[in-house]
Every structure is written in C-alpha cells, then in structure tokens.
Amino acid sequence: MNIHEYYFFDSLDEKEKKELEKISRKKSYKKDEILFYKGDEAKYLYLLVSGIVKVYKHDYKDNEVIIHNLRAPTFIAEIANYEEIPYPANCSFEVDSEVYVIEYNKFKENFLYKPEISMMLIKSLTKKIKALENFINFSITADSNIKIAQFLYENEDILLSLRQVKIASILNITPETLSRKISKLKKDKILENDKGYIKILDHKKLKELSQF
Numbered sequence: 001m002n003i004h005e006y007y008f009f010d011s012l013d014e015k016e017k018k019e020l021e022k023i024s025r026k027k028s029y030k031k032d033e034i035l036f037y038k039g040d041e042a043k044y045l046y047l048l049v050s051g052i053v054k055v056y057k058h059d060y061k062d063n064e065v066i067i068h069n070l071r072a073p074t075f076i077a078e079i080a081n082y083e084e085i086p087y088p089a090n091c092s093f094e095v096d097s098e099v100y101v102i103e104y105n106k107f108k109e110n111f112l113y114k115p116e117i118s119m120m121l122i123k124s125l126t127k128k129i130k131a132l133e134n135f136i137n138f139s140i141t142a143d144s145n146i147k148i149a150q151f152l153y154e155n156e157d158i159l160l161s162l163r164q165v166k167i168a169s170i171l172n173i174t175p176e177t178l179s180r181k182i183s184k185l186k187k188d189k190i191l192e193n194d195k196g197y198i199k200i201l202d203h204k205k206l207k208e209l210s211q212f
Helices: 014-022 078-083 104-110 117-142 144-154 156-161 166-173 175-187 204-208
Strands: 024-030 035-036 044-050 051-060 064-071 074-076 091-093 097-103 191-193 199-200
Touching: 014 104, 035 204, 044 078, 044 104, 064 074, 064 078, 064 166, 064 175, 074 117, 078 117, 097 104, 104 175, 144 156, 144 166, 144 199, 156 199, 175 191
Parallel strands: none
Antiparallel strands: 024 097, 035 091, 044 074, 044 097, 051 064, 051 091, 191 199
8 A cells, every 4th residue: 555545645636656765765664673762863753654663661671561562554753753863662563564654844844734634543542541541541441351261362463473481571571471371271271372372262361351
C-alpha cells in the first residue's frame, strides 16, 4: 500500500497525497533492529505499517522496562514530534517490520495545519495515553495468571514469532514464572508449545482466564 491509502490520511486530496508521497519513504527493518534511541532528535514521523515494535527504557539497575508494544498500523512515539522534544525512550523491532519514514518538518509545514490531520494525531496520542494507563493499572493489580492469559489471547497472531523468553520480557515477569504457568496451561490442554513457541488449543477457556 502507498502511504496515502492508510486511513490516517483519508482527508487528503490528490495533490496532497502526491506531496505526502514525496516526503515519505518505506523502509524494512529486521527483528531486534533499533529505530531510535532515547535522546535522539525527532526528525521523522514514523508510521508502522507492518510488524511490531517495543518502546522501552532501562531502570536504575539497567533492566529493560517495556512501556509500549505497538502493532501496525500505528504511529510511533509521535509525541516527540508533536512536542518537538527528543525521543523519551528507545524503540526496537520485535519482528521483521515495515515503516513509512516521513520528513516531519515538511509534514508539519504542509499538513499539520489541516484540522483533520491535527485531530488524527491528537486521537493517536490519546489512544496511547489510555493504553499506557491501562498497562500501568494492569501491571500493578493483575496477577501473573491473568497477565499471561490475556497476552496470549490478544496476541495469538504473533505467538509463532515470539519465544517464551520474549513474552516474559514483555510482561515483565521472570522466564521461570512464565514457564510454570505455561506448563499448567498445557496440562489443562488450553495450549501447547513446540520449541519455545506457543499455540492456543482452547480459546474459550483462555479467554475466561484472561478476564480482569
């Protein structure tokens, strides 16, 4: 798909769509490749069009703390562009992915004045704020059984690309804890795993376990 075919840009006319194409380019990234580091200047607006990225920081013990896992299609860390500040966190790819890289200064000059585009970015930011609030609340109050069940149920389409150690990292639990819980779910015939990859067998039971 061309960039103007994504619903974010439905309001553009033909001339504007051509202008957007001029200031954008699609790039492919490999799993674990870095898109940007905390403190980098936000020169580009990134639109993830396939794949998954993680936005993360490190705590005082240098442990990785995941803030967001973003799935296509979505903008990535657009708050840095909108506020014209350095990126507040790091970003890397969880799987092979594709991103439209948009020259932000030209995008701002040519498109941000349009109410529809400004509102689109505001809605995108609001959605991420709500997701972060839910993530914080869920991380604090939900037990590991619910966290694991909900993640597996909501992300079935990418389970074959994520090893258990990666899932444990995303959920901020130890690999040992995840392994014990997965063994219990296997025993109950809710799922199976092969060489570290998980497959859901009983969606109904897993959904029931994921209720928070």
